[in-house]
Amino acid sequence: MQNVSIWSEEFGAATDAPILLIMGSMSQGVLWPDGFVGRLTAGGRRVVRYDHRDTGRSGTVDFEAEPYTWHDIKDDVYRVMDAHGMESAHLVGHSAGGLLGQFVAVERPERVRSLTVIASSPLGGGEGGVLVRALTGQPQPEGSLPEPTPEFVDFYRGLMTAPPPEDRRGAVEAMIAEQRVLHGTGLPFDEDAARRLQERIYDRARDLSAAGNHRSAAMADPDFEPTGVLHRVKAPTLVIEGDHEPVKPGHGALIAERIPDARLMIVPGMGHTLPPESHEELVAAILTHTAG
Numbered sequence: 001m002q003n004v005s006i007w008s009e010e011f012g013a014a015t016d017a018p019i020l021l022i023m024g025s026m027s028q029g030v031l032w033p034d035g036f037v038g039r040l041t042a043g044g045r046r047v048v049r050y051d052h053r054d055t056g057r058s059g060t061v062d063f064e065a066e067p068y069t070w071h072d073i074k075d076d077v078y079r080v081m082d083a084h085g086m087e088s089a090h091l092v093g094h095s096a097g098g099l100l101g102q103f104v105a106v107e108r109p110e111r112v113r114s115l116t117v118i119a120s121s122p123l124g125g126g127e128g129g130v131l132v133r134a135l136t137g138q139p140q141p142e143g144s145l146p147e148p149t150p151e152f153v154d155f156y157r158g159l160m161t162a163p164p165p166e167d168r169r170g171a172v173e174a175m176i177a178e179q180r181v182l183h184g185t186g187l188p189f190d191e192d193a194a195r196r197l198q199e200r201i202y203d204r205a206r207d208l209s210a211a212g213n214h215r216s217a218a219m220a221d222p223d224f225e226p227t228g229v230l231h232r233v234k235a236p237t238l239v240i241e242g243d244h245e246p247v248k249p250g251h252g253a254l255i256a257e258r259i260p261d262a263r264l265m266i267v268p269g270m271g272h273t274l275p276p277e278s279h280e281e282l283v284a285a286i287l288t289h290t291a292g
Contacts, residue, residue, distance in 0.1 A: 004058070005059035006051065006053060006058045006079060006083075007056060007057035008049065008050035008080050009048070009049060009050075010046065011038075011040075011041045011047045012041040012045055012046040013044075014046060015046075016044050016046040017291075018045070018046045019040060019089060019090045019091075019286075020077070020081060020090070020091050021037070021047065021050075021092050021097075022050075022077060022091060022092065022097030022101055023049070023093075024097050024119075025052075026211035027095075027211075028055045028056035028201055029049035029051045029056065030049070030056070030204070031201075032094075032274070033274055035276060035279055036279050036282070036283065039279060039283040040283055040286065043283065043287040044287075048089075050080050052073060052076065052214070053068075053072070053076060054210040054213045054214065055205065055210070055211050056201075056204055056206070057206060058206075060207045060210040061213065063216050063217075067216070067220055068217055070218055070221060073100065073217060074103050074104065077101075077104055078108070081111065089113060090116070090290040091112055091115050091235075092116040092286060093116070093117055093118065093120060094118045094119055094120070095119050095247070095248075096120070098117035098118055098119070098120025098121075098255075099120055099127075101115050101116075101117060101120075102122070102123040102230065102255070102259075103123055103225070103226070105233045105234070106226070106230070109232075109234045112235040113235065113290070114236045114238070114289055114290055115233065115236070115238070116239075116286055116289060117239050118240045118241075119241060119242065119247070119272050120239075120252070121145060121255070122230060122251065122254045123226065123230055124227035125251070125254065127145055127251070130146075130147060130148075145248070145251055145254065146248075146251065148248070149247075151181060152182075152246040152247055155177075168202060171208065172195065172198045176191065179194050180194070182246065182247065182271060182272040183271045183275065184244035184246050184269075184270070184272065184273075185271070186242065186244030186268070186269035187270070187275050187278075230258035230259050231258065231259070231260060233259045233260065236261070238289045239255045239256045239259075239262055239263065240267060241264070241266055242267045242269065242271050243267065243268055245270070245272055247272045248272070267281060267282065
């Protein structure tokens, strides 16, 4: 493991059942909304969220001088648990965070009390290849995961050729546009709330561009994900997907099929974000899943 600092914060009583929130690739821990975290805490849970390396207030590195892979990002999960004295915890992962949760549940089952996977893809399913082929217009091999929506593909194709923002205002506007696409079309998009969130993300980042190292880490080890292992997950598993998921539509059902006794929950209107309209339903499900 590399000696990189990881920022984290804890909520709730030390005696409550622990939940570790794992956000997705290139994402800060504050993308777990304060209201969402507050509801979990009010429900009698000890909650920890953290910034991945190279995001937010966590340490950043010169990737060429100190390269790492997604194995290191996965091992940061254990580092955060150890730092908070969690021998085991309920893992709740969003997007790539759900992928990390699946990997930990396979690799160290004794450390996972339960697993909740939100807006994610099945471990070993080749999600990265599907995204690359979709963005570059290549055909998908038979048996590939379902592709992102056309709206998502069109937006990111444009993003790949767009010049970088010149200042804070331009960066925040670009981040809001991305959040709008990830939000999906199932619920109204609150642009004012999105602006407050993206300004917070911009202002608390040590180096906003360092998050791109996560892509370099994926390319450094394209075979990061083990295949054919989800049947080994022993933790009770809840899989959650919005019915307006733009990035990984239908991936949740595949996770639920491959993990023994996993339960699939479809959330009306939700896309690839955690909108306030869905918090009550999401939290109620997670509290029930992590009880006992």
